[in-house]
Amino acid sequence: MQSTINRSRHFTNTPFKAASRGVQRGPRRCVLAKAQQLPEALLFDCDGVLVDTERDGHRISFNQAFKQKGLDHEWGVDLYGELLEIGGGKERMTKYFNDHLDKDPFKSIKDPAARKSLVQELHLLKTDLFMNLVDTGAMPLRPGVARLIGEALSAGVPVAVCSTSNERAVSNIVRVMLGSRVASVMRVFAGDVVPKKKPDPAIYLLAARELGVNPARCVVVEDSRIGLKAAKAAGMTCIITKSSYTQEEDFTGADAVFPSLGQDSDPGQVTLNRLCLLMAQAKALA
Numbered sequence: 001m002q003s004t005i006n007r008s009r010h011f012t013n014t015p016f017k018a019a020s021r022g023v024q025r026g027p028r029r030c031v032l033a034k035a036q037q038l039p040e041a042l043l044f045d046c047d048g049v050l051v052d053t054e055r056d057g058h059r060i061s062f063n064q065a066f067k068q069k070g071l072d073h074e075w076g077v078d079l080y081g082e083l084l085e086i087g088g089g090k091e092r093m094t095k096y097f098n099d100h101l102d103k104d105p106f107k108s109i110k111d112p113a114a115r116k117s118l119v120q121e122l123h124l125l126k127t128d129l130f131m132n133l134v135d136t137g138a139m140p141l142r143p144g145v146a147r148l149i150g151e152a153l154s155a156g157v158p159v160a161v162c163s164t165s166n167e168r169a170v171s172n173i174v175r176v177m178l179g180s181r182v183a184s185v186m187r188v189f190a191g192d193v194v195p196k197k198k199p200d201p202a203i204y205l206l207a208a209r210e211l212g213v214n215p216a217r218c219v220v221v222e223d224s225r226i227g228l229k230a231a232k233a234a235g236m237t238c239i240i241t242k243s244s245y246t247q248e249e250d251f252t253g254a255d256a257v258f259p260s261l262g263q264d265s266d267p268g269q270v271t272l273n274r275l276c277l278l279m280a281q282a283k284a285l286a
Contacts, residue, residue: 144263
């Protein structure tokens with residue numbers, strides 16, 4: 001698996017291959033990582049990182065919600081890609097409806113409080129529809145996610161999810177896709193738990209504070225430019241795993257960019273040891 005490394009960070013991939021082998025050997029897991037300082041926390045975005053949910057999950061659920069409420073709106077694949085520049089589903093709908101004041105619902109609803117209430121109602125319906133879709137198992141985990149989470153937890157590194165999506169939806173993804181045991185130890189910071197959403201760093205700073213860790217000792221896995229901005233503004237090491245909607249985004253400033261975390265048999269997979277090296281390198285260049 002090829003990776004794209006920030007051009008200011010020159011190093012060979014050879015140590016990573018050795019580290020990958022060391023991580024996967026049962027009781028010897030993370031022996032090599034101990035030569036490097038472990039992250040104090042491993043933080044994942046949800047949509048596009050744990051599961052590639054946006055195009056065939058959230059988009060479909062938004063459209064179903066519009067249809068059930070009798071609204072003449074349908075978000076196509078390309079349009080939804082543009083809307084993803086806005087963090088948060090309620091914020092996304094509000095911006096879209098404000099841009100289409102010639103059509104319902106905002107054509108008929110003038111009162112700001114009533115508009116806000118409708119958006120909240122639509123978002124609750126969309127969340128229920130999305131959770132039903134998650135329960136079907138139609139959207140699998142992205143490659144390497146379960147493996148890397150397992151490595152981190154086995155090494156005693158706290159793992160959490162930091163997302164702009166609804167907390168119920170994110171928690172459901174974690175429970176259904178990763179199992180109840182992992183869900184019981186994996187903190188979820190999501191939705192309106194902070195006043196400002198990505199690219200603001202608030203969600204990542206909250207996670208660090210709640211976990212009792214140093215932001216500079218955290219590693220974030222993101223898939224989008226706005227997520228990268230949030231992580232770096234929080235002072236954290238950030239790697240990117242590109243998703244279906246973010247292939248062409250500018251990831252300047254990322255500590256590394258990968259197509260995915262890698263299949264379990266991939267010799268170039270992203271391991272905990274690899275993250276240790278990237279974090280150490282970021283600290284040295286800070």
